[in-house]
Amino acid sequence: MTSAIFGRGTPMTEEEFLALGETSERVELFDGSLYVTPAPTPRHQVISRRLANLLDPGAAKAGLIVMEAVNVRLQPGRITIPDLVVTTEIDLDESVIDAGAVLLVCEIISPSNAATDRVLKMHYYAVAGLPWYLLVEPETRTIRLFELVSGHYKEQSVTGEGAVLHLNEPLDAVVSPTDLLPPA
Template identity: 45%
Template structure:
């Protein structure tokens, strides 16, 4: 379903809870906006270091992915009724330029790059929402205060919640879920792999 967008300055004037239909009318190109239980969660564009890490990780994953698995940054993912989140990186079997909102049953992995402003939200709240949606794998990218040494934390869904299965810092390798291979967090610091 593609809803007709309203002018950017007009969409903020909204009465009552937001529906998915209302949400999908928001024009593209503004801040990151997610829908949670009738509320909009608005985030400013992330810092350049955050964007660079998510883009480089998406590139590394895409290079290892088979043709039937798309790896993209910031896709709409329907987590439940009136809940659409936008993970930093998504590996999905649901492909096509016409897919506006992706279904969690078609998603293998979601990735969130932790920032000082979203660390608690991604560790606790999004962790819970992704587990309720039954997304099999959740990868967190945690960086030190200088954005210099990323740590990758891989979690697998089991018994209704995520359990950490592997962690790697720069110079170590992290075995990703099939069909992906290994990644060294130091590779995220390189301009080209």
């Protein structure tokens, strides 16, 4: 089935994309084009789980939900799969979360998609109006927090190993790269 999808040579509509159903590939839709990345590494997944665990208590207290690797509709025809999102209350049985429900989005940089996370997705998330963008960089062992200001992300903090990021919005949490990142 996958080869037929990728060999078609024409833009894909959101309806066609959603009709694919669940796949074993990590497939995102960018304005009619499919973007496919390999499965994340175990290190990537450990970081994602640890971050979700650290954010969960603050999210619960604020009435928010933390989720990993879910479909987010940034606009019609543009559906991404961020590594982690913090949302308002949503329908947990819907296959796609609308951007308006997402308060914080997080990407964990992988060598295979670093430019996509730092440039393309950052731009798409800003255009969609997602208020907070958290970028975890395992290679440099840093966490970068961006806030949406006047339609663009402004870097609010860079947290390196040994330091602590204190989140106050959209939830209260304390995150340290040392707590997230397995030994190099």
